[in-house]
Amino acid sequence: MVLYFSVFWLSCRPVLYIMLRDITPKPVRLFAAKHIFPKSPVIWANFRPIVQLCTNRLKPQEPPVVILSLPRSGSSWVGEILGGAGDALYLREPLTQTYLRSGGEKKLSFFEFDGPPWEYEKAADLSFRAIPQFSKGIVRFPEQWGLNCRTRKKTVIKEVNPFVLPWLMQKYQPRIIYLVRHPASTAHSFHKMGWDGRNQFERRFLDRSLAEINDYQRWAGSFWSAHAAVQSVVLKRVLEQAKGYESFKLVQYENLCKDPINEFRSLYDFAGLKWDEAAEDLVVKKTQPSQVDKHSFSTQRNSAVEAEKWRKLVSADKLELIKEAWLWYDPPLYRDEW
Template sequence: MTGTAKRPILVTGLPRSGTSWVGKMLQAGGEVVYVNEPLNPSRPPGRSPGVLNASVTHAFQYICEDNEEPWLRAFRDTARLRYHPLAELRANRALPDLARLVKNFSAFTAGRARGRRALLDDPYAVLSAAWFARRLGAVAIVLVRDPVTWSGSWRKLGWTTYFHELLEQPLLARDLLGEHAGELRALVGSQDELAKNAALWRFTYDAVDSMRKNTESLHVVRYEDLAGDPETRFGELYATCGLTWDASARRAVREATQAENAPTRAMSWSLKGGLSRTAYQPMDSKAALVTYRDRLGEEEIARVRELTADVRARYYDA
């Protein structure tokens, strides 16, 4: 294996940092098979042993050399686009599950036959990105989004943070939590969502900063750079991933990020069928950079910036 040819691609970062958007834009070139959130602890898209034949026990599952045995075997199969239909049938037999089985089995089988690479879009893999790069040979793309716009997106969706998912993982506490453990523990059960968001963002990207210093194939990409100049920045990202940036890929990115192609009416969301509230949709990528103004007040914006200032400076003030 030379360069990036045939290596799996991991696109990660905290949920709502743009992983689905970036994954779909990288898929547009036709050289990868898109694999949606195998480490998501919710079903769907997670808990699908056909896609990942291992048991996910926590959100933001931490994988390292000390607990890798079941993960290495399972993710090697996923990276090789080897689907496990019998394992899927044993776990999930409802009609929607059978439809997903057919879709995923077909995509994996066709992709393997055509020599395509696996692209894992998984924000729940962010704390394990270095392991993916080291042990699977993945090109790991970690997206970082400004904590203010990211917090605004979480508020819009009404999301909250459950820090016990992090604190209950001893190897994560040993390797990455460090000085953050006390802060996260103090916020368990808190109703102060902005403080919880800031703490999660600060811890995660402090950990990412540590990982990228020691992992050659881990690349941090700012959401704002991609959204501000999609054609140029995605061209660079294609090169980083070893994908072909041709006229077709360029056109797909342009059409998916221009204002005239953004939805002109509210979407009809459904969590039981159809689109999820977080599914990728064509958008005006530049306009998406300022949506936080409608979601957070000035004092809240200032507070998020203050709470995350030390880590944010490493990504946005350098």
Template sequence: MSAGRPALLVTGLPRSGTSWVGKMLEASGELIYVNEPLNPQHPPGCSPGVLNHRVTRRFQYISDDEDGSWRSAFADTMALRYNLRAELRHNRGAYDLARAAKYATSFTLGRLQGKRALLDDPFAVLSTRWLVQQMGAQAVVLVRDPVSFVGSWRALGWNIHFHELLEQPALVRDHLGPYVDQMRALIGSPDWLARVCLLWRMVTEVVETSLRPLPDVQVVRYEDLVAAPLDSFRTLYQAAGLTWTGSAQARVRAATSRTAHETRAHAWSLRGGLSRTAYRPMTSAQALNSFQQRLSPQEIGRVRALTAEVAERFPQHASTTSHDHRNRASR
């Protein structure tokens, strides 16, 4: 972190709005954007200049049992200390060199200007408690309606491999023990929808039981941000200790008023910033309704049934089926 100011983590399951929220917070001009340091794929992950630690799987879990190496690595990342030597030992392609130069410059200037690190990383969601309690980060955790979440994963053809969770004993011990049998039963199963719903249930329970009670964690529903973006982001800026400026307001307004055909998802270039994100500007109406083209009515009903147990225990995630077509988000 810079000059004693806490780093800011934006996390939540992939496709929960982390890229959008991260970019809107970056509009404050007070943050340096760090894209997915815990992503095991390169790019954006496996960049030791950004995070000098080996990441072995998606949803890497860091607990209080760690040997100190994670603490050392994240201390440098949060303080915006770029490790150019470590980066060049691992990544030497033309693309890597250009990316390293941009990150090194951004980190150095940000540190000199007293800016804070903004870690935008959905793969950090299960390590959020450690990052907050042990590393002093603030966190914004996004939770998305399960129907919209499943629809977004369907659109991208994404899957979940439960061995990445089961092979982390500390994660099973601390959080996922009650779900072990269900995960094992779905390994190799053709029931894709059941697997993705189980992931949503598990992570949502961790968020509600382990993260929401922490004073430096803001748990936010993606749908609430989309429905009232200006008011919601003004509140989020205040909670994060950021200045809500006219330019930030204009950035949020522009991001929620452009139509989908004006831009494309996953667009990235070295001129456009430090990250290749899934963020795509669109109107609130588009964001709240596009799931209807991704799941059939029968599939929507099944998602509701498979996630009902968690929704019943945590009323903020309860189904409002009669309003699905108006009030559910999909980004």
């Protein structure tokens, strides 16, 4: 009887949500989304007793893996290749998407904070316990999450706020794969998405950090300069914070594009994921597809073309602005590749 009622309730709740969505005040909708209506395409994740069992007894392999980068750096592509491993439990941006969908104060995907927002804390708690109480956009492969093989798998999380790094290292001790892409390519992608507003520094850094960043105001007149400078400062900060943290790996997007099989095999090994024929086939599918999806968030691409694609897209005058601002802060990468 309980089983029949549970199935009936799960099937009815989405219909009720659609009926009530347009006539209910926003605070009530948010409460309903949080406490009543199912979020997860993984059915068991909507039942508290099973969630408790998973938390206490059916724990995945340790340590978890975090793929971290700035937005528009190729981390969705990398995330789906690692997260598509046969022994992976993949979550795409659980912290960022939870924060943005709840109407987070900053309305940004990456920003500095004194203490993590409550949305980050809640999403991180679920993610690092491997509880997929998220929507389909975050739980990309629901079929991975069966209870029968959960203890033989490893959590793989993809995130796009580099400012979470010290908090994650201190609290969860994951293996960190930090992905960086040529600054011209990332800046062009931001511009293409319409994410090219003013005050790139002021919107993303705390006041005390701004006081320590030399000459950041000099880039205020150009998105291209300001964004390249932000990228440079963020990279240097990440590398400084990761010093002495053994489970940290810096990866350049262009290297993955040029030699995907060997580079991804190395990442699988670092992450503790099983490299087999299926994994190699996945890399081939994601890097040499017969048809390339040109959607802005596509994770299939011709990697041989992608590595240097920005050279045809960024004009010489913009490239000079990017180069000057990037090199101003003396980053260790992309010093000569212009």
